[in-house]
Amino acid sequence: MKCTLLPSAIGAGSARGAAALALMMALGPAWAFLGGDLSSVQTDQTRMRASRVTTSAAQAVSVHDIRLADGSSIRQFVNAQGIVYAVAWSTRMKPDFAQMLGRHAAEFDAGVAAKPRAPGLQRGAIVDRGDLVVHSAGRPGAFVGKAWLKSQLPAGVSADAIR
Amino acid sequence: MRFAEPRARCVRALVVTAAAALVSSCGGGSTSTTTVICKDPNVCVTQEALQATPTGSNTTEIIVDSGPSDAFALGVTNVPYVSVTVCSPGSASNCTTIDHVLLDTGSYGLRVLKSKVAALALPPIGVAADAASGTPAGNAAECYAFVLGAAWGPLAVADVRIGGELAPNLNLQLIDDSAAPTPAVPQNCQSAAQGTLLNSVASLQANGILGIGMVGVDCGVTCLTNSYAGSYVVYYSCPMQGAACLPAGLPAASQVQNPVTRFAVNNNGTLIAMPALPELGAMVAKGRLVFGIGTQSNNQLPPAATMYQVNTDPASADYLFVAMQVGAQSYPQSFIDTGSNALFFDDASLSRVCNASGGTQGRWYCPASTWRPTATLTDAAGTQGSFAFAVANADTLFNAGATAFADLGGSAGQSTQTFALGLPFFYGRKVFISIWGQALSPNGPWYAF
Numbered sequence: 001m002k003c004t005l006l007p008s009a010i011g012a013g014s015a016r017g018a019a020a021l022a023l024m025m026a027l028g029p030a031w032a033f034l035g036g037d038l039s040s041v042q043t044d045q046t047r048m049r050a051s052r053v054t055t056s057a058a059q060a061v062s063v064h065d066i067r068l069a070d071g072s073s074i075r076q077f078v079n080a081q082g083i084v085y086a087v088a089w090s091t092r093m094k095p096d097f098a099q100m101l102g103r104h105a106a107e108f109d110a111g112v113a114a115k116p117r118a119p120g121l122q123r124g125a126i127v128d129r130g131d132l133v134v135h136s137a138g139r140p141g142a143f144v145g146k147a148w149l150k151s152q153l154p155a156g157v158s159a160d161a162i163r
Numbered sequence: 164m165r166f167a168e169p170r171a172r173c174v175r176a177l178v179v180t181a182a183a184a185l186v187s188s189c190g191g192g193s194t195s196t197t198t199v200i201c202k203d204p205n206v207c208v209t210q211e212a213l214q215a216t217p218t219g220s221n222t223t224e225i226i227v228d229s230g231p232s233d234a235f236a237l238g239v240t241n242v243p244y245v246s247v248t249v250c251s252p253g254s255a256s257n258c259t260t261i262d263h264v265l266l267d268t269g270s271y272g273l274r275v276l277k278s279k280v281a282a283l284a285l286p287p288i289g290v291a292a293d294a295a296s297g298t299p300a301g302n303a304a305e306c307y308a309f310v311l312g313a314a315w316g317p318l319a320v321a322d323v324r325i326g327g328e329l330a331p332n333l334n335l336q337l338i339d340d341s342a343a344p345t346p347a348v349p350q351n352c353q354s355a356a357q358g359t360l361l362n363s364v365a366s367l368q369a370n371g372i373l374g375i376g377m378v379g380v381d382c383g384v385t386c387l388t389n390s391y392a393g394s395y396v397v398y399y400s401c402p403m404q405g406a407a408c409l410p411a412g413l414p415a416a417s418q419v420q421n422p423v424t425r426f427a428v429n430n431n432g433t434l435i436a437m438p439a440l441p442e443l444g445a446m447v448a449k450g451r452l453v454f455g456i457g458t459q460s461n462n463q464l465p466p467a468a469t470m471y472q473v474n475t476d477p478a479s480a481d482y483l484f485v486a487m488q489v490g491a492q493s494y495p496q497s498f499i500d501t502g503s504n505a506l507f508f509d510d511a512s513l514s515r516v517c518n519a520s521g522g523t524q525g526r527w528y529c530p531a532s533t534w535r536p537t538a539t540l541t542d543a544a545g546t547q548g549s550f551a552f553a554v555a556n557a558d559t560l561f562n563a564g565a566t567a568f569a570d571l572g573g574s575a576g577q578s579t580q581t582f583a584l585g586l587p588f589f590y591g592r593k594v595f596i597s598i599w600g601q602a603l604s605p606n607g608p609w610y611a612f
Contacts, residue, residue, distance in 0.1 A: 050392070068392055070385045071477025090480040092385045093394040094308035098354050100393075105354075112311060113358040118526065119240045119368055120504035121267060122311035123583050124575045136310050137496070137581040139269035141378060142483035143310070144496050144581065163480070163580070 033102025034132075034147055038082045041066075044074075061154055074100065077148075077162060085152035086162045091143045101147055104132050108147070133159070200446060200564075208565040212445040214438040217453050217461035220327025221429040225437065227448040227567040227586070231263040231364050239368050240561075241504035241568055241586045243437075245452055247373060248324040249275060251283050252332050258324075259283060265369035266452065267502035268435070268596055272381040272419035273323060274307065274314055275371035276364070277337040285319035288334060290400035290411050296389050298411045301400035305336050305419065306352035307381065308395050312359035312366070314338045315348045317401070323422055325373070328454050330425035334418065336381075338362060338371065346401040346408050355395035372502075374421065375433050375452075377473065377483070377608035378599050381419040388412035424598060429455025431601035434462050435501065439591030442533065442555060444565030448590070456595055456603060464595060470611040471542035473498075475599070483608065486541040487582045494582035497540075499594060499610050503585030505571040506552060515574055519557045527557035528572040538582075542609070550612075552588065 033040065041064045045052045051067045066074045072091035079085045089095045097105045111127030111134070124137040136145040146162045153159065198210035223245055230239035243266040250258035261279050292300035303318040316339035323330040339345070340362050348360065361367050374381065386397045389410040398418070399408035424430050437450035455462045464470075474481045480496070487497040492510055505527075517529035528534075533555040541547050554572035569590035575581050588594075595611040597603055 066393070067478070070383075071482065072385070072393055073478070073480065074393055090482065091394055092477070093382060093391075093397055094310070094313075094355055095393060096351075096354070096391075096395050097357075109357045117359070117366075118504065118573075119238065120242050120585070121265070121269065121309055121372070121502035123269060123309070123500060123503050124507050124579065124581065125311050126575070126579070135579050137575060137579060137583075138310060139376070139483075139498065139500065139502070140271065140307070140309070140374075140381060141376075141383070142496075142498070144480065144484075 033100060034084055034087055034104050035102055035149055035152070036084050038078055038084075041076055041078070041084070044076075061157060079152055079154045081152075083152050085154065086146060086148035086159075088146035088162050089144065092141055094140075094143050095145075101132075101134070104147070104149070107132050108134050202562070202564060206443065206563045208443045208563050209441050209445040210447065212438040212440050212448045212567065214436050214448075214450040217434070217436060217451055219453075219459065219461050221454045221459055222451050222461065223326030225266055225435065225450040225452050227437075227450075228446075229566055230368050231370055240566060241571060242368060243450070243501050243586055243589075244369065245325065245373055247273065247275070247371070249280050249283065249285075249335075250322040250324065251285065252320055252322050254322070257283060261370050263369055264371040264373045265367065265502065266435075267372050267374045267500075268376045268433075269498065269500040269502040270307075270309070270372060270374035270381065271376050271378050271421045272307075272335060272374045273333065273371065273422050274316075274336040274338050274374070274419075276340045276367075277316055278340050279370055280319075280321070280337065283321070285321050285337070288318040288320060288413075288417055290398075290413065290417075293389075293412075296412065297409065298389055298400050299402045299406070299409055301402040301408070301411075303411065303413060303417065304346060304399045304401045304408055306349065306355055306395065306397060306399070307336060307419075308352075308355040308397075309361075311357065312361045313352055313356035313395075314361045314367075314372070315344060315352050315356075317346075318417075318419060323425075325422065326452070326454070328426045328429060330420075330422040333422055333425050334420045335422075336419050338367070340364075346405070349396070349399065349408055351396045351410075375423050375596075376421070376598075377432075377596055379421050379424045379601070380415050381421075382413075383415070383418070386413055386418060387415070421598060423454055424601060426454055429458045429462070430598075431458065431603040432456040432595060432597040434593055434595050435589055436593045437586075437589040437591070440567060440569040442553075442570060443563040444560060444568040446564075446566055448567035450589070456597060462595075464611055465593070468593075468595065468611045469540075469546065469548035470605075470609050471540055471546060471548070472544050472605070472607055472609040474543040475607060476543075484581075485543070485610070487584075488539040488541070489536050489582070494580055496580045497582040497584065499584045499588060499596070501586050501589065503583040505568075505573045505585050506554065506587050507573050507575045507583040507585060508581070509575045509579045513554065513572070517556075517558050519561045526573045528554050528574065529556045529558050530554060531556070533570060534572075
């Protein structure tokens with residue numbers, strides 16, 4: 001399934017595709033999230049009215065790439081047990097971690113809060129806390145990163161493969 | 164972590180005037196006296212490094228110093244600032260000049276603390292009701308989220324002057340820095356901020372942010388409707404009667420605008436010229452921000468410069484990035500950014516055992532001797548170029564007590580694919596950054612240096 005690609009950061013002339021995304025705020029709260037199961041991936045696609053491309057790789061891992069009209073991509077990595085063990089994103093604006101990380105979002109926030117403030121605008125945040133690892137980077141227009149659960153990472157799968 | 168020793172600790176008893184005649188390399192011919200400040204006879208930093216040119220009405224000064232006066236204790240390091248003058252639309256007298264606005268090539272649009280412009284009573288930006296999407300009529304407000312932190316506050320319209328340039332009727336954000344923000348910060352924005360609302364001089368280490376990056380508006384297509392699927396809400400409509408703000412889509416003409424795009428002539432990009440720095444840095448560094456590319460004699464692209472076009476495919480994970488290679492390490496998601504105060508990248512072979520980092524795996528790199536690699540940059544069209552950079556021991560730098568460093572490096576996190584070419588990259592260079600969609604050949608977002 002091919003999604004519609006739009007030049008997202010310059011705004012003008014791109015209204016048509018984006019308009020198709022209207023009316024979604026009222027839908028239910030079920031989101032695929034880190035640690036969630038495969039059925040929630042379908043819920044996500046429906047909720048976001050996004051396209052989805054599924055690919056299977058070694059170790060019985062499948063990757064579900066949720067594509068939004070602005071080109072944003074949220075990739076969900078599902079292990080043989082059907083658990084979303086990792087997510088990776090490349091989004092135009094800051095991704096909603098409460099949605100994407102589920103109950104692990106609070107852990108991410110706590111990890112971020114525990115880090116000392118550095119000068120300038122922070123364009124990278126790394127949290128490795130308990131079972132959760134998050135790498136978040138980028139700037140408006142181009143946010144990138146990944147998160148995974150150490151306990152759910154399939155044997156033989158490197159964190160480098162999450163991208 | 165306190166990354167930097169406060170400058171006040173620098174022993175000033177040993178102030179040595181070296182009387183070195185510095186002739187500007189840019190043809191300006193200015194001569195200045197360089198004063199060095201020594202903590203001890205072996206640790207001296209330059210008092211002030213100066214880039215006097217280019218000059219002209221399409222330029223303004225960039226200063227890297229200890230920050231706004233009320234932020235002195237914050238340990239500001241390597242943050243570039245400019246001054247902007249904000250006026251009521253159409254007025255040349257109802258104005259206020261705001262110093263220490265953070266110059267950011269990694270964002271788009273002007274955001275200033277609301278308290279700094281309270282006397283101007285700037286007009287808001289209205290949002291029409293849209294029953295289909297559930298948007299109420301109201302005034303526009305914004306939650307602008309960075310990787311860490313988010314800025315909340317209303318949109319407004321102002322005439323903005325920077326150097327000799329005027330951006331009339333510019334849409335900007337007023338960062339609500341009052342104790343009880345009005346309208347209140349939505350829960351979704353609190354989540355986006357992840358505990359760090361950028362709502363004060365202390366949290367911003369600045370009086371505002373001047374975003375002059377490579378696109379013309381601060382959100383674009385994502386914000387044309389109020390769905391915000393997968394991301395935090397950016398724009399809101401806040402009803403006048405005080406009801407809660409609700410997510411809103413804004414047409415591009417109502418979104419916060421890159422001020423450069425509103426200038427009459429010099430509106431297609433910027434040139435940032437910063438002085439070279441000695442290895443231990445400088446207490447103050449002054450450079451120039453030049454508006455326009457190829458529009459005046461002072462902003463012509465040098466024949467020797469290499470142009471790097473960033474990825475413009477929004478379906479690509481590398482959208483708005485260029486690829487960088489250092490030795491065996493690849494960083495496909497790299498960018499040039501004055502808003503990052505150091506070179507941020509991951510290299511497991513570099514020591515992060517620093518006192519400044521407060522641990523063995525801290526933020527900063529502390530190689531035993533200064534690391535001087537060569538990097539290769541590859542753009543979206545396959546153009547390649549290389550350049551040298553340096554990473555010195557952060558403890559050595561911070562102990563010397565300077566504010567501006569050309570060789571400060573920090574970790575971006577293990578296996579991260581991003582190399583943020585932060586402010587250290589700019590020293591000793593002239594860096595051009597185009598703005599996508601503006602009149603320019605070739606059109607598109609690119610860097611050149």
